[in-house]
Amino acid sequence: MKQILSYIESNKKRYLNELTELLKIPSVSSQPKRKDDVLNCANWIAEHLKTIGMENVKIHKTKGHPIVYADYLKTNGKPTVLFYGHYDVQPEEPIDLWTSQPFDATIRGENLYARGAADDKGQIFIHFKAIESILKNYGELPLNLKIIIEGEEEVGSPNLENFVKQNKQMLKSDLILISDSSMFAKDVPSICYSLRGLTYMEVELTGPNRDLHSGSFGGSVHNPIQALCEMISSLHDKNGKITIPNFYNDVLSLTKEERNSFVKLPFSEKKYAKDLGVKELYGEKGYSSLERVWARPTLECNGIWGGYTGDGAKTVLPSKAFAKISMRLVPNQSSKKIAKLFENHLKKIAPKTVQIKVRSLHGGEAAITPIDSNGVKSAVIALEKGFGKKVLYQREGGSIPIVVQFKKILKTDTVLLGFGLPDENAHAPNEFINLNNFFNGIKTSVYFYYEFAKSFEN
């Protein structure tokens, strides 16, 4: 391992030069005028994968931008890791707000600034350099590795699901590894082991069969906006708990170990409230804000509309009122089951004065890769060795659709090994990657492949 570490140390400058080359390609997947740039980037990635020693490199065409595949399958009897990343980037606009040119990587202080530096070119490059370091020094990887780097993550990966479905055998692995996220804070290496799921619903209430004059009819008929407000306000009790019967039945409870670990994270409820501009936080009683967002199911009204919403006054008693309501789900809850519970409950509490329609717009399951799984345990050891610091556990309140898709199609768990920082400006001007994270990331990646291989030996 010493040999690898010294190899990394002596090649730092070259690594940055190569990354700078990759960052120069404006592979903005959402802009048709950049179609050739995106393709050039796929070619660059493919060539580079060959250079570092990956095999069977192939550029798979899709209906959109291509997916680059490569593998290394020479270590018989060892586990297989599927590494996923993306080579496309967000648009650079507004350009005025960049301190240096977005596609001309520039070091200032301890950061490297460029579009894609963190999301995700910089992070996939960490793994490329880890692989190179191992192969150049030992001639072989400690496990089998498959890599897919797609070019449409920033536009919602419209062609990835089909690709995965059509190449199940090719993509089979023991673990999926993604480095496209952030550590909890600078100098706080952390591992995110769970994501929430989602059930997104739309509710339509109809009161009178037409918009009415609020003078001539107001007071004699139940206003559907009022009825909707009454229904929505009843969905939480005074302790912030969701009142839908059986909603919490399948919720995987937090363990003491998890709660103790969250407490160690540098997080101030007071600062959190101040950052959000609220005088008081709100949520389910008995849980901290991090626990509420990461590990408890929640219900949010994402949109509401009805009646007159323009300037000034219109005295209408509307016929209809609508709301978009979504629920974030935690492991073991079923998105479809919750959608059904929601629909039944809303229909039950709708007063007789209105008619109700409930539509399910979409949903996805929560994901968890247990703390004591080989993947997470290996990642924790690797991070601690790579960064020389105690690693903390975290979860994520949002969903990462690809993680859910991989789980659904390939039945494989994902480890999220994020080397970004929360303030890295991933979709904004002045995106950067911290150079310390970049180089410690390469070490961590090396350690991870060895640790994960080792975990299968026991």
Add this chain to the structure above:
Amino acid sequence: MKQILSYIESNKKRYLNELTELLKIPSVSSQPKRKDDVLNCANWIAEHLKTIGMENVKIHKTKGHPIVYADYLKTNGKPTVLFYGHYDVQPEEPIDLWTSQPFDATIRGENLYARGAADDKGQIFIHFKAIESILKNYGELPLNLKIIIEGEEEVGSPNLENFVKQNKQMLKSDLILISDSSMFAKDVPSICYSLRGLTYMEVELTGPNRDLHSGSFGGSVHNPIQALCEMISSLHDKNGKITIPNFYNDVLSLTKEERNSFVKLPFSEKKYAKDLGVKELYGEKGYSSLERVWARPTLECNGIWGGYTGDGAKTVLPSKAFAKISMRLVPNQSSKKIAKLFENHLKKIAPKTVQIKVRSLHGGEAAITPIDSNGVKSAVIALEKGFGKKVLYQREGGSIPIVVQFKKILKTDTVLLGFGLPDENAHAPNEFINLNNFFNGIKTSVYFYYEFAKSFEN
């Protein structure tokens, strides 16, 4: 009186011919291309007022369409009535849906169809012919009469308030008379003696200082849509009463006489609900639907919006939520006082998790011309003589801004002597006036002037 009645009888055909001439002029006040037509109509009205014997006829220019004034002030010591009407009409579109040409008055069955037949040319013409009938037979009116016929009612009377303010002395009267409304039902002559007022507010709630991702933040901060729903749902109690403290303090209660009279109106709660398409009606406990709409203050949410309201799903936890909320007021409630009560209450019940702004958009007072006033008593006697039927009392749940303005500026009550019918298609294709109502209206108008004069003798 016999002489007048037989004069009316023998001139019916001419009356209709003259009305047809008036209805031919497409005096659509909202359409710039009809500006000359509107002016022609003002001239026609002015000429006609001279013909029937009115004096001091003058066309007053405004910033928009002119107001025609005329008076008859020869009866010293007698009361003065100010008659208000309008000669402008709604656009005739959609023309396809008219059975006969909109500006070519056509009799079908017992109705005369044309744009303006009921609203308001037909109804002002009832009074013109009543005046003519009296003057042609007796040479003088039983009281002093002032007439203003404006040309901008259908566009909100933007220049009337100024005109009234600048001509207070000229418009001074003991009673204002308007025929621009409907009877309760066919063959049910009724007198509308009260209108509701209005206070229209807008509420803005701010939760977090920016739109948040509902995954990354959902559950840790009070969603302003939810907070708004909680606040709105608390504004009515389970009996449908408004919960704002002191809201009902100044409400003028319904008398037994009024309630008994309303019960006699041909009105079915069941049919009302069916027409509106609702399975169950809603409202303040202890009151009928007519009472709720006519004589009880109510609170309606006229509009609500916040978050994502487009197609599909967006997982936003919005920064802001808005509602437009108006209250219909009844006599003795003050629109300004209620606005203040509303604002104070909303600010009080807003949770600490959000910030609130409350704006007052506009307001107007309720109006009542007591049942036992000379005006209403005279109208009832006149209607009963004109239609040969028992007259019932009604109120109106909406506001009529000009009535409120007249009361505010001239300090004079209004009697609404409506000869239209609820299904007259006032702003729609196939507008009509019932011919029976037209001719009985002329008699009623004659009787009214005599009765009102007589009521001052006692």
